[in-house]
Amino acid sequence: MEEVMSMIFQGLKLVKELESSLPEKSLEALSTSLDEITRTFGDANERLKIVLEFRNSVVVSCSDQLLMQNEPGLMQEYWLRCGGSTSSQGTEAMTPRQIMAVEDGRRNLTPAERSGGSSSNPSTPRQRRRKNEGGEHVVLMAALRTGNINLPPDDNHTWRKYGQKEILGSKFPRAYYRCTHQKLYNCPAKKQVQRLNDDPFTFRVTYRGSHTCHTYSTASAAAPTTPVTTSFSLDYGPPFFDMADAMMFGSSGIGANMDIYPFNDPSHHDDHCYRRSEDGDDGDK
DNA sequence: GTAATTTGACCATG
DNA sequence: CATGGTCAAATTAC
Numbered sequence: 001m002e003e004v005m006s007m008i009f010q011g012l013k014l015v016k017e018l019e020s021s022l023p024e025k026s027l028e029a030l031s032t033s034l035d036e037i038t039r040t041f042g043d044a045n046e047r048l049k050i051v052l053e054f055r056n057s058v059v060v061s062c063s064d065q066l067l068m069q070n071e072p073g074l075m076q077e078y079w080l081r082c083g084g085s086t087s088s089q090g091t092e093a094m095t096p097r098q099i100m101a102v103e104d105g106r107r108n109l110t111p112a113e114r115s116g117g118s119s120s121n122p123s124t125p126r127q128r129r130r131k132n133e134g135g136e137h138v139v140l141m142a143a144l145r146t147g148n149i150n151l152p153p154d155d156n157h158t159w160r161k162y163g164q165k166e167i168l169g170s171k172f173p174r175a176y177y178r179c180t181h182q183k184l185y186n187c188p189a190k191k192q193v194q195r196l197n198d199d200p201f202t203f204r205v206t207y208r209g210s211h212t213c214h215t216y217s218t219a220s221a222a223a224p225t226t227p228v229t230t231s232f233s234l235d236y237g238p239p240f241f242d243m244a245d246a247m248m249f250g251s252s253g254i255g256a257n258m259d260i261y262p263f264n265d266p267s268h269h270d271d272h273c274y275r276r277s278e279d280g281d282d283g284d285k
Numbered sequence: 286g287t288a289a290t291t292t293g294a295c296c297a298t299g
Numbered sequence: 300c301a302t303g304g305t306c307a308a309a310t311t312a313c
Binding site: 162163192 | 301302303304305306307
């Protein structure tokens with residue numbers, strides 16, 4: 001069974017790799033990747049059938065049942081193992097629909113977009129205090145439906161909250177985070193987390209600056225029992241579960257939105273991050 | 286004791 | 300001047 005799991009994780013890894021390189025993938029390469037993924041899962045399935053035959057009527061554990069039922073189940077297991085952070089049980093109500101859209105990192109959002117359009121004067125866009133420093137990466141993420149929905153989704157990095165503010169036109173405050181390792185590694189990564197007015201189960205997460213620390217939260221670091229090489233998530237590393245979720249809930253979850261899916265878009269390859277200019281992003285006041 | 290979070294104040298920007 | 304982003308002291312959690 002472990003071998004099967006290993007193959008499944010291998011397949012998921014391939015999926016993830018495909019996902020991260022999707023935007024610039026040629027059709028040929030895409031086909032090759034899909035073949036590889038299909039073959040990997042097919043092999044896993046073959047192995048699984050052998051295992052099933054072997055076990056036959058043996059009572060299986062709950063988790064094994066989960067894994068054997070179907071691929072979505074496997075995905076869910078994977079999701080749990082790979083940093084679906086909270087709610088280790090009772091995932092049935094969770095429906096972790098996830099990443100839905102990414103806006104190009106270099107685009108400035110208008111206040112109307114930020115605040116849901118209720119800005120007092122839409123014709124005079126207000127900007128952040130700091131000018132756009134190049135990399136901004138907006139992702140919509142679903143909150144967990146169980147447990148504390150106030151917790152932002154785990155994204156495989158450790159963040160330290162440094163501020164929270166009521167935003168005009170927003171029902172919910174915006175939380176400001178920076179990388180825990182900001183000082184240790186001079187890591188400039190930051191993010192803002194805000195719940196949407198019309199959907200409190202969805203967070204708009206705005207990332208700024210790239211991680212230079214390349215360290216991960218304990219949850220995700222400890223997650224895969226199979227030592228999946230995580231080269232694909234070195235940067236912002238959106239949650240592990242995004243693609244898996246897309247696959248398992250694609251038909252019922254976010255469905256049609258998946259075409260705007262390249263959330264792993266490394267378009268913010270600006271590595272301005274390693275250098276904090278004299279302008280002083282913060283800290284050097 | 287250390288690290289993280291909270292929260293009011295400060296400040297840059299338009 | 301209003302607003303959003305950040306700082307930093309106080310508080311809380313581990």
